[in-house]
Amino acid sequence: MKSGEKLAWGLVLLVTILHFDLWNWDSTDVVFGFMPVGLAWQAGISLAAAAVWALMMRIGWPGEVEQWAAQPSGLNSETGEERQ
Amino acid sequence: MTLALLAQGAEGASRTPLLVVGFYLLLLIGLGVMSSRRFRGTSSDFFVAERSIGPFLLLMSVFGTTMTAFALVGSTGKAWELGNGVYGLMASASGIVHSAVFFAVGIKLWAIGKRHGFRTQVQYFRGRFQSPFLGYLLFPILVALVVPYLLIGLLGAGAVVRGITVGMFPDTFAGQVLPNGRVLYEGALPPWITGLVICAVVLFYIFAGGLRSAAWANAFQTIVFMITGLIAFVLISGKLGGLQAATQAVIDNSPDHMTRARIGKLQFATYMFVPLSVGMFPHLFQHWLTAKKASTFKLTTIAHPLFIGIVWIPCILIGIWAAGAEITPPGNPPNPNALLPIVVVVLLQDPYLTGLLMAGILAAIMSSLDSQFVCLGTMFTHAIVMHAAGEDRFSDRAQVMLGRGFIVFIVGITYLLTFFPPPKIFDLAVWCFSGFASLFPLVFASIYWRRTTKAGAIASVLAMVVTWGILFYEGLIAPTLAGEAMEGDYLVGGMMPVTLIFAASAIALVAVSLVTQPPPDDHVDQFMVNA
Numbered sequence: 166m167k168s169g170e171k172l173a174w175g176l177v178l179l180v181t182i183l184h185f186d187l188w189n190w191d192s193t194d195v196v197f198g199f200m201p202v203g204l205a206w207q208a209g210i211s212l213a214a215a216a217v218w219a220l221m222m223r224i225g226w227p228g229e230v231e232q233w234a235a236q237p238s239g240l241n242s243e244t245g246e247e248r249q
Numbered sequence: 250m251t252l253a254l255l256a257q258g259a260e261g262a263s264r265t266p267l268l269v270v271g272f273y274l275l276l277l278i279g280l281g282v283m284s285s286r287r288f289r290g291t292s293s294d295f296f297v298a299e300r301s302i303g304p305f306l307l308l309m310s311v312f313g314t315t316m317t318a319f320a321l322v323g324s325t326g327k328a329w330e331l332g333n334g335v336y337g338l339m340a341s342a343s344g345i346v347h348s349a350v351f352f353a354v355g356i357k358l359w360a361i362g363k364r365h366g367f368r369t370q371v372q373y374f375r376g377r378f379q380s381p382f383l384g385y386l387l388f389p390i391l392v393a394l395v396v397p398y399l400l401i402g403l404l405g406a407g408a409v410v411r412g413i414t415v416g417m418f419p420d421t422f423a424g425q426v427l428p429n430g431r432v433l434y435e436g437a438l439p440p441w442i443t444g445l446v447i448c449a450v451v452l453f454y455i456f457a458g459g460l461r462s463a464a465w466a467n468a469f470q471t472i473v474f475m476i477t478g479l480i481a482f483v484l485i486s487g488k489l490g491g492l493q494a495a496t497q498a499v500i501d502n503s504p505d506h507m508t509r510a511r512i513g514k515l516q517f518a519t520y521m522f523v524p525l526s527v528g529m530f531p532h533l534f535q536h537w538l539t540a541k542k543a544s545t546f547k548l549t550t551i552a553h554p555l556f557i558g559i560v561w562i563p564c565i566l567i568g569i570w571a572a573g574a575e576i577t578p579p580g581n582p583p584n585p586n587a588l589l590p591i592v593v594v595v596l597l598q599d600p601y602l603t604g605l606l607m608a609g610i611l612a613a614i615m616s617s618l619d620s621q622f623v624c625l626g627t628m629f630t631h632a633i634v635m636h637a638a639g640e641d642r643f644s645d646r647a648q649v650m651l652g653r654g655f656i657v658f659i660v661g662i663t664y665l666l667t668f669f670p671p672p673k674i675f676d677l678a679v680w681c682f683s684g685f686a687s688l689f690p691l692v693f694a695s696i697y698w699r700r701t702t703k704a705g706a707i708a709s710v711l712a713m714v715v716t717w718g719i720l721f722y723e724g725l726i727a728p729t730l731a732g733e734a735m736e737g738d739y740l741v742g743g744m745m746p747v748t749l750i751f752a753a754s755a756i757a758l759v760a761v762s763l764v765t766q767p768p769p770d771d772h773v774d775q776f777m778v779n780a
């Protein structure tokens with residue numbers, strides 16, 4: 166795994182942990198005058214997830230996968246058997 | 250019935266919303282006709298659109314198919330029941346997990362599909378584990394799990410149209426009190442007509458152009474339902490006195506909806522397993538195996554969490570605002586599926602806007618049906634019939650006809666099931682997703698763990714079927730048959746049932762693989778991307 170991909174996966178893990186916002190559980194506070202704070206936090210999680218995946222595409226994209234896919238197949242796709 | 254007659258409705262409510270919906274359905278039919286002009290009549294074009302689906306169509310297709318009645322009708326009703334925590338429970342978790350699966354599983358499956366020419370997940374698993382039996386075992390299970398997914402769409406459409414058309418047909422569908430106290434029809438268009446029309450329109454445009462037509466219609470409908478959802482949000486909040494006043498009413502009248510008091514912490518945590526279902530949805534699997542390029546997935550992976558937010562946040566707010574405004578859906582106990590149409594009718598009172606929103610909701614529902622119909626047809630034709638009968642047994646035209654025939658068969662079964670609706674759409678969806686999610690260990694291990702064996706794969710599938718079957722019966726079938734009103738979600742030790750089903754499937758896979766003979770290295774090498 167490339168170091169960029171490791172960093173991005175670390176951020177995915179961080180966002181996942183932050184998703185469990187126990188501190189907002191019983192709060193009736195609102196943000197922006199109308200949004201329950203728990204909902205606003207989770208909306209932020211969605212934004213953060215998009216940002217992290219954008220970063221992943223930039224620094225962790227597995228470019229070599231296209232070359233792997235272009236190699237000749239040794240299988241018959243209909244039967245799954247090895248070609249002779 | 251002509252459109253002019255529809256518009257009359259002198260004795261009851263205005264039928265204009267149905268005219269708007271009728272116009273929308275005509276647009277879809279037009280789209281089907283247009284895409285049919287590009288249809289080459291080949292099986293490859295019908296089933297996989299010649300592997301030509303690009304980033305934008307893929308995003309719209311994946312998102313549009315994932316967001317069904319579950320996202321609009323179900324989420325609004327669920328927020329009305331449980332409060333704003335429903336977003337964290339399902340939507341933000343999905344934003345993280347779906348994209349992770351697209352990246353970690355989807356891209357590798359694309360490479361394998363591209364290299365070996367697989368089109369369906371049954372072909373893939375059969376090839377990976379060199380087991381025709383596994384293919385035959387998986388196919389009916391996948392179909393059985395997709396049918397509730399389709400059913401959710403038809404039930405959602407029926408509930409929405411029924412709710413919005415109350416009073417439009419006072420003579421034709423007059424009110425009638427059933428023995429259980431439920432009022433039938435109330436002058437509304439009955440769900441069986443809605444289901445019939447929806448199925449006919451979707452079948453028309455996918456038969457006209459296959460997967461390409463489904464992808465085009467998905468893109469169009471996804472745009473429509475996202476825009477109409479936002480319009481609904483703005484208008485409804487306006488009718489409730491503005492964003493702040495609507496929320497203040499929740500704080501005053503139903504403060505629980507501002508918190509997650511009605512959701513258990515373990516339940517919240519274990520809901521995280523449910524979105525893993527995207528790893529085994531047949532239509533997504535097919536997209537992965539047949540997309541144009543690996544990079545086609547980039548846009549979908551990034552934009553998916555944002556799109557989920559755009560659709561779900563307004564729905565969740567409308568659900569809790571309805572609780573604050575003390576709007577209760579009809580039924581005894583109240584039917585949460587009917588909340589959104591009731592909110593639209595009660596608050597907006599504008600037939601054109603109501604029609605537009607009804608079209609938007611139907612767009613979300615139909616965009617989920619089309620891709621799945623095509624996918625099931627593809628799987629049946631290629632992975633089952635052609636596998637059993639031989640590759641050269643059927644002409645190209647016969648393959649397309651076979652696919653269409655199977656699609657009609659599945660649509661027929663799903664349609665018949667709409668006459669036996671479960672109490673809550675959201676809950677049925679979660680059961681369906683739980684089944685797919687519990688097959689995730691299989692696809693993950695098939696890509697990342699060389700030691701996974703054929704016996705381990707079969708054991709994993711069987712463990713999932715048995716545990717899912719037992720819990721599904723206990724949690725949904727038995728109470729429904731007994732006519733019990735289900736309060737809250739069915740949990741096992743405070744956890745979502747998917748936790749146990751997933752664990753059983755994963756443990757069976759690992760344990761049986763470790764005690765059986767490993768597959769040959771040279772075969773596994775062909776499935777280990779970058780190995």
